[in-house]
Amino acid sequence: MDFSHTEERQMLADMVGRFVRDEYDIETRHANARSDDGFSRAHWSQLAELGLIGALFPESCGGFGGTGFDISVVFEQLGGGLVVEPFLANLLAGTALAASGTHSDVLDEVMAGNCLLAYAHGEPASRYSLSQVETVAQKSGSGYRLNGNKAVVISGDTANKLVVSARTAGGNDATDGISLFLVPADADGIHIRSYPTIDGYRAAEIALKDVEVPADSLIGVEGQAIALIEQVNAAGTLAVSAEALGAIDVGIEMTLDYLKTRKQFGVPIGKFQALQHRMADMMTEREQIRSALINAAGNLQSDQRDWHMSALKNLIGRAGRSIAEECIQMHGGIAMTFEYAVGHYAKRVVMIDHMFGDEDHHLQRIIKLGAIAATAAATA
Amino acid sequence: MDLNYTHEEQAFQLEVRQFLAEKLPPEISGKVKSKKRLTKQDSETWHAILNAAGYLNAHWLVEFGGRGWNAIQRDIFDVEANAAGAPRVVPFGLNMLAPVLMAFGSQEQQSYHLPRILDGTNWWCQGYSEPGAGSDLASLKMSAVRDGDEYVLNGQKTWTTLGQHANWIFCLVRTSREGKPQQGISFMLVDMDTPGVEVRPIILLEGTHEVNEVWFTDVRVPAENLVGEENKGWTYAKYLLVHERSGIAGVGDALASIEHLKQIAREQKKDGKPLAEDALFAARLAEIEIDLAAMRTTNMRIMQAASDGAPPGPEVSMLKIKGTVLRQSINDLTRRALGPYAMPFVSEALDIGYNEEPIGPDYANPVAADYFNHRKTSIYGGSNEIQRNIISKLMMGL
Numbered sequence A: 001m002d003f004s005h006t007e008e009r010q011m012l013a014d015m016v017g018r019f020v021r022d023e024y025d026i027e028t029r030h031a032n033a034r035s036d037d038g039f040s041r042a043h044w045s046q047l048a049e050l051g052l053i054g055a056l057f058p059e060s061c062g063g064f065g066g067t068g069f070d071i072s073v074v075f076e077q078l079g080g081g082l083v084v085e086p087f088l089a090n091l092l093a094g095t096a097l098a099a100s101g102t103h104s105d106v107l108d109e110v111m112a113g114n115c116l117l118a119y120a121h122g123e124p125a126s127r128y129s130l131s132q133v134e135t136v137a138q139k140s141g142s143g144y145r146l147n148g149n150k151a152v153v154i155s156g157d158t159a160n161k162l163v164v165s166a167r168t169a170g171g172n173d174a175t176d177g178i179s180l181f182l183v184p185a186d187a188d189g190i191h192i193r194s195y196p197t198i199d200g201y202r203a204a205e206i207a208l209k210d211v212e213v214p215a216d217s218l219i220g221v222e223g224q225a226i227a228l229i230e231q232v233n234a235a236g237t238l239a240v241s242a243e244a245l246g247a248i249d250v251g252i253e254m255t256l257d258y259l260k261t262r263k264q265f266g267v268p269i270g271k272f273q274a275l276q277h278r279m280a281d282m283m284t285e286r287e288q289i290r291s292a293l294i295n296a297a298g299n300l301q302s303d304q305r306d307w308h309m310s311a312l313k314n315l316i317g318r319a320g321r322s323i324a325e326e327c328i329q330m331h332g333g334i335a336m337t338f339e340y341a342v343g344h345y346a347k348r349v350v351m352i353d354h355m356f357g358d359e360d361h362h363l364q365r366i367i368k369l370g371a372i373a374a375t376a377a378a379t380a
Numbered sequence B: 001m002d003l004n005y006t007h008e009e010q011a012f013q014l015e016v017r018q019f020l021a022e023k024l025p026p027e028i029s030g031k032v033k034s035k036k037r038l039t040k041q042d043s044e045t046w047h048a049i050l051n052a053a054g055y056l057n058a059h060w061l062v063e064f065g066g067r068g069w070n071a072i073q074r075d076i077f078d079v080e081a082n083a084a085g086a087p088r089v090v091p092f093g094l095n096m097l098a099p100v101l102m103a104f105g106s107q108e109q110q111s112y113h114l115p116r117i118l119d120g121t122n123w124w125c126q127g128y129s130e131p132g133a134g135s136d137l138a139s140l141k142m143s144a145v146r147d148g149d150e151y152v153l154n155g156q157k158t159w160t161t162l163g164q165h166a167n168w169i170f171c172l173v174r175t176s177r178e179g180k181p182q183q184g185i186s187f188m189l190v191d192m193d194t195p196g197v198e199v200r201p202i203i204l205l206e207g208t209h210e211v212n213e214v215w216f217t218d219v220r221v222p223a224e225n226l227v228g229e230e231n232k233g234w235t236y237a238k239y240l241l242v243h244e245r246s247g248i249a250g251v252g253d254a255l256a257s258i259e260h261l262k263q264i265a266r267e268q269k270k271d272g273k274p275l276a277e278d279a280l281f282a283a284r285l286a287e288i289e290i291d292l293a294a295m296r297t298t299n300m301r302i303m304q305a306a307s308d309g310a311p312p313g314p315e316v317s318m319l320k321i322k323g324t325v326l327r328q329s330i331n332d333l334t335r336r337a338l339g340p341y342a343m344p345f346v347s348e349a350l351d352i353g354y355n356e357e358p359i360g361p362d363y364a365n366p367v368a369a370d371y372f373n374h375r376k377t378s379i380y381g382g383s384n385e386i387q388r389n390i391i392s393k394l395m396m397g398l
């Protein structure tokens, strides 16, 4: 075993870290978030030129990364800056394209920073289920006609093209019969309602009404998209968890600094053992999260993928949330203000619990996977 | 021991229910139940309705026009009012300053200020904390220097809740630098229209304007606005804090929030079934209900002991900790109950007059904001760490 990153990957991490440190302070971040697009196109292009998008996809697709560790180092650094540019959305939709081996021309444009994608899979009633798809794609001429509603589509308001899941066969919750389509965001019949999320990002509700798409808009094989969807979900889980760790790092750093400088009762508040011990626990839990992230990144392509992703995401929801709350609590009133940055880091960490399944969802998945493994062992 | 309500208590409960049914304006309870923002006017309207019915100060001593409600009556009113969607009464004048004036104020202060608290002429805010004096309140610096018949105030208060609506502020000020820091503090009443008082907003992490900085530059305050004796303010300040904490368990609010959460859990679906039927979710909810049922009785026991003559003791610190953590855990579970729809947040949708379709279920928008906003409850009113220190010192002798 070797727990150090390759030189290239370390350089990648350092590069993103430098960008965040030098050009992306919290005021810049808020300004980007508040702008019409909800992010800065200039920063997006700049990061694309630095190769940051290419790092998320494998060489076979024209990228130069795409492993679990590439994704995790990039997103950990992005989390440290609460970067609002649409990396997550493009990772998700791009992963679907990359894994299907179709639409490589579009993926090239994405990596060049010329095309924005969003991944429109979740629906108003689907919660965290991957197979609950009510949107339908009916055959129409040589193509398809899409009807349905997509919920909380991250960066769905600024994308040029959408990766949309729809049912070509099967009942509402069947894993078979789901297909993915690449659809221009301005196609007739698409209505996009944009809104901010509480942690400063953008998302959209997307309604599809009789949207006609040609046959070649299909991504991968008709009715067989569930494997792609699971892969996208794993990459997304890994990415947001890494992002949470990056945000946790900053939160802990700020809190530690505050414990050393804020004085009450004539001493730095860090002298109080009641706070010291909790800080010590937070540092320990952070290392646990880092280890779970390493486990998950290393298993992104293995048959243990789902177990490790769920372990990681459960820990983010459980320990990460507790760290976020403690960062606020140990600061006192100052952390409750919009002006002081630590609250924004806390908000991001807690809201990540609502993406790709929360603490409980993943706890239940771990239990289920354990039961499946036990049955398999018993019947082997 | 008898856990049943007496006939009088039953009758009282009916009386309260009837009052709420008749007098609580539906547009106000509607806002409370849908967690819309209340305006200053809403608070004033409800304040006036309670006052007209004699409920506003029913917990005050009879000699000051109250009804001397005991802990059971207070619990009944708290639970019924919350269940009906009544807004929280702004506590600064009514529940914080008033007890101090009754115990330590001059006759003139009592007869001038108490009626104005009741009729709503004066909206009070609390000027305790300063940037450098939070948990260590006694280290406060804002100065008051005697000059003839006046005091001249200079310094800054912060975190002043709803100071933007207030026209009076009670302040802890430093009148002496000799001896222990506690010994040089005085309790002062300040008309905020006095020249030199400036209120600046502080925006909280979910974007609301709830607290303020209040700056004082050569503010001249008549000497008769000193409460009690000069340099004895610390005693009054602590007396007030005990009163501040006495309603802090928030039983009625917690019960109403749980009902709201259960409603959400019945409507939200997980894998096609109501979330309420999900084993993990149900277990989390059940634990909260266990804690809450016990806390309701703990609250009444502690407050009963107090209302039987003894002032509420350090036990209120237990209520502060348990009450805030419990309500935070309800906010936490409500956030989770929403799944991905916890993320969207349209601030304008919290105001009346917003007519667009909600994003996701109509109850979703305020939930995450509430969760983050309520992190404040374990910080203010004496942080939960400070409450544990109080328990350690005063109850454990450590």
Ligand SMILES: Cc1cc2nc3c(=O)[nH]c(=O)nc-3n(C[C@H](O)[C@H](O)[C@H](O)COP(=O)(O)OP(=O)(O)OC[C@H]3O[C@@H](n4cnc5c(N)ncnc54)[C@H](O)[C@@H]3O)c2cc1C
Pocket (backbone or CB within 6 Å): A262, A264, A265, A269, A272, A274, A275, A329, A330, A331, A332, A333, A334, A336, B125, B126, B127, B128, B129, B131, B133, B134, B135, B136, B158, B159, B160, B161, B162, B211, B376, B379, B380, B381, B382, B383, B384, B385, B386, B389
């Ligand atoms: C939303 C909000 C509304 C408020 N409203 C008002 C108001 O209307 N009027 C008013 O006067 N004040 C108000 N406050 C201020 C509040 O009372 C203070 O925030 C609180 O007393 C804590 O002080 P601080 O924020 O300076 O934190 P600090 O005192 O700096 O504390 C920082 C951290 O250190 C911990 N700590 C400090 N001392 C010890 C110790 N001895 N042992 C262990 N841990 C310790 C604290 O618990 C906290 O976790 C409000 C605060 C908020 C957030």
